[in-house]
Amino acid sequence: MSRVLIIADHDGKRLGGGAARCVTAAGKLGAAEIHLAVLASPGGPIAAEAAQITGVSKVLVVERAENAHPLAAVLAPQVVKLAAGYEYVLAASNTFGKDLLPRVAGLLGVGQVSDLMSVEGPHTFKRPIYAGNAIITVESPADVKLVATVRTASFAAAAGGGSAPIEVVGTEAALPAHTRFVSLNAANNDRPELQSAPRVISGGRALGSAENFKIIYALADRIGAAVGASRAAVDAGYVPSDLQVGQTGKIISPALYVAIGISGAIQHLTGIKDARTIVAINKDAEAPIFEVADVGLIGDLFKIVPELTALLG
Amino acid sequence: MKILVGVKRVVDYNVRVRVKPDGSGVALDGVKMSINPFDEIALEEALRIRERGQATEVIAVAIGPEEVQTQLRSALAMGADRAILVKCDAAVEPRDVARTLLAVIGQEGIGLAILGKQAIDDDAGQTGQMLAALWDRPQVSFASKIDIKDGVAVAMREVDSGIETIEVDLPAVITSDLRLNEPRYIKLPDIMKAKKKPLAITDMATLGVSLAPQFKVLKTDAPPQRARGIMVKDVPELVAELKKRGVLS
Ligand SMILES: Cc1cc2nc3c(=O)[nH]c(=O)nc-3n(C[C@H](O)[C@H](O)[C@H](O)COP(=O)(O)OP(=O)(O)OC[C@H]3O[C@@H](n4cnc5c(N)ncnc54)[C@H](O)[C@@H]3O)c2cc1C
Ligand SMILES: Nc1ncnc2c1ncn2[C@@H]1O[C@H](COP(=O)(O)O)[C@@H](O)[C@H]1O
Numbered sequence: 001m002s003r004v005l006i007i008a009d010h011d012g013k014r015l016g017g018g019a020a021r022c023v024t025a026a027g028k029l030g031a032a033e034i035h036l037a038v039l040a041s042p043g044g045p046i047a048a049e050a051a052q053i054t055g056v057s058k059v060l061v062v063e064r065a066e067n068a069h070p071l072a073a074v075l076a077p078q079v080v081k082l083a084a085g086y087e088y089v090l091a092a093s094n095t096f097g098k099d100l101l102p103r104v105a106g107l108l109g110v111g112q113v114s115d116l117m118s119v120e121g122p123h124t125f126k127r128p129i130y131a132g133n134a135i136i137t138v139e140s141p142a143d144v145k146l147v148a149t150v151r152t153a154s155f156a157a158a159a160g161g162g163s164a165p166i167e168v169v170g171t172e173a174a175l176p177a178h179t180r181f182v183s184l185n186a187a188n189n190d191r192p193e194l195q196s197a198p199r200v201i202s203g204g205r206a207l208g209s210a211e212n213f214k215i216i217y218a219l220a221d222r223i224g225a226a227v228g229a230s231r232a233a234v235d236a237g238y239v240p241s242d243l244q245v246g247q248t249g250k251i252i253s254p255a256l257y258v259a260i261g262i263s264g265a266i267q268h269l270t271g272i273k274d275a276r277t278i279v280a281i282n283k284d285a286e287a288p289i290f291e292v293a294d295v296g297l298i299g300d301l302f303k304i305v306p307e308l309t310a311l312l313g
Numbered sequence: 314m315k316i317l318v319g320v321k322r323v324v325d326y327n328v329r330v331r332v333k334p335d336g337s338g339v340a341l342d343g344v345k346m347s348i349n350p351f352d353e354i355a356l357e358e359a360l361r362i363r364e365r366g367q368a369t370e371v372i373a374v375a376i377g378p379e380e381v382q383t384q385l386r387s388a389l390a391m392g393a394d395r396a397i398l399v400k401c402d403a404a405v406e407p408r409d410v411a412r413t414l415l416a417v418i419g420q421e422g423i424g425l426a427i428l429g430k431q432a433i434d435d436d437a438g439q440t441g442q443m444l445a446a447l448w449d450r451p452q453v454s455f456a457s458k459i460d461i462k463d464g465v466a467v468a469m470r471e472v473d474s475g476i477e478t479i480e481v482d483l484p485a486v487i488t489s490d491l492r493l494n495e496p497r498y499i500k501l502p503d504i505m506k507a508k509k510k511p512l513a514i515t516d517m518a519t520l521g522v523s524l525a526p527q528f529k530v531l532k533t534d535a536p537p538q539r540a541r542g543i544m545v546k547d548v549p550e551l552v553a554e555l556k557k558r559g560v561l562s
Binding site for chain 1: 324326329330331332339406407408411430431433434435436437438439440441442443444445446447449450451452454455457467470471472473474475476477478479480481482485490491492527528529530531532533534535536539540542543544545546547548549551552554555558560561
């Protein structure tokens, strides 16, 4: 029976939202054991969270001072050491996993499946290409270690309530000094996190300014939603880059997604395809966003959004 | 310092690709092809580094069929000093692209490689990081700002939690994010000038690389379509509809 190693995403303090979704994906591989590796410093609190995910058979903690910040060049040699004895190495397809796993695959001398979206068999997987306009089924040889990033929007998070054993492990790996962390300018985060929030309100270029974008925040706050944005809104400087939704931003799967003043370019739509209910508010009846919206409202957002916020109060 | 820029020929980002009815792939006949948008950004950054006097030469490298010369000529028109086409008619997996680029790096004595963060056809997002691993050098993925000084690159990266700044020793591999810069437009005289710039054609065998694909694509499907939605006429109707669907309470 095969074994799966999942590299847990985290911010140095708390476990990220990707790990529990990777566990669900791993559960479909028919593996005997699913291990979750936490490379951090300190690792204890994150490992304690990881141990609660049901389906995890063991949590491995690698606590080295060098792991205080997730630098792929520093983590990859350690992951390679850990990966011996596993048939699968997975991580979430967020910026943590996208940075790290191809470097791991490179060191292992194998290829990678990016954005794994469904498990068709132990060595057969589906993944999106062309911004999700096509889905390919790929097969990997059974005797090659499979390295894959998991498209988190395709898998529900495994439930909590588990109590997997935690094992502190060392890795002898020699770590490079050529890559150094300087700083992290973290987005201010009193709001729900975009990637896991059940409701997301997004604004586009039509908002016109950072000042005007406040009406999006006000609406989001009223219903406890996270805020997202199109690339155009980010490029124009209305909101920070970590709010971008789409092919090259975040791929999300909320129960409710409200696109306000967003035209619906394919690169944006690929980020929201898994939303349960998509609402579009746009003054142009021909905007492509209406082709995917479950509920559409044509009109001026500067009139509609305040009215909606007031009505929900 | 010489800079290598990866240039991939892809279906233009404005084209809505269609899956062939027999599931054998996507329809590419007569479809507009362009330089991968992230590679244009990578090239622009390389040019700016050279224009600041921090690099001597910018070399655009593509792996692909004969027709990729069109995109390499565009790269030369944008300002690359020369181009190398590694001819290969088969589809090349990111790992093999990385191995090939590494061979070019070895031959040319490259000090910095700038690639796109992802190719918008395969959406793999692997090549830069794999290349850095094989080269045993630092990587800066998803870069949105690069400063080079005294053999070190200080770079900002767009990560899910905000903007991270890291410092890496050169040589290194950088992958470009959308906001790294805005690529310049090509002017007519540049197109004329580009015709005279060197474009070398080689192949993998000459570079000592043999293709070793790992994955087999069994089929290509169109994505599931969403059911047609409804239109509401005003805000109260919208709220009522969302409550009915249980997404608002
Ligand atoms: C390589 C690449 C990657 C990309 N990745 C992404 C990505 O990850 N995410 C992403 O979002 N985009 C991405 N894009 C960009 C994408 O192609 C579009 O340009 C972008 O999504 C457009 O943003 P927008 O809808 O806000 O702006 P626009 O397309 O300008 O749309 C604005 C909309 O607002 C409407 N509007 C205007 N005024 C009002 C009003 N008063 N009330 C109501 N409606 C109004 C208009 O009718 C229009 O539909 C990418 C592009 C490239 C080339
Ligand atoms: N065939 C190729 N030729 C040249 N560069 C490539 C090729 N394939 C990928 N790259 C580079 O690698 C980046 C990431 O590609 P990918 O890993 O396929 O998403 C691209 O933006 C290019 O810079």
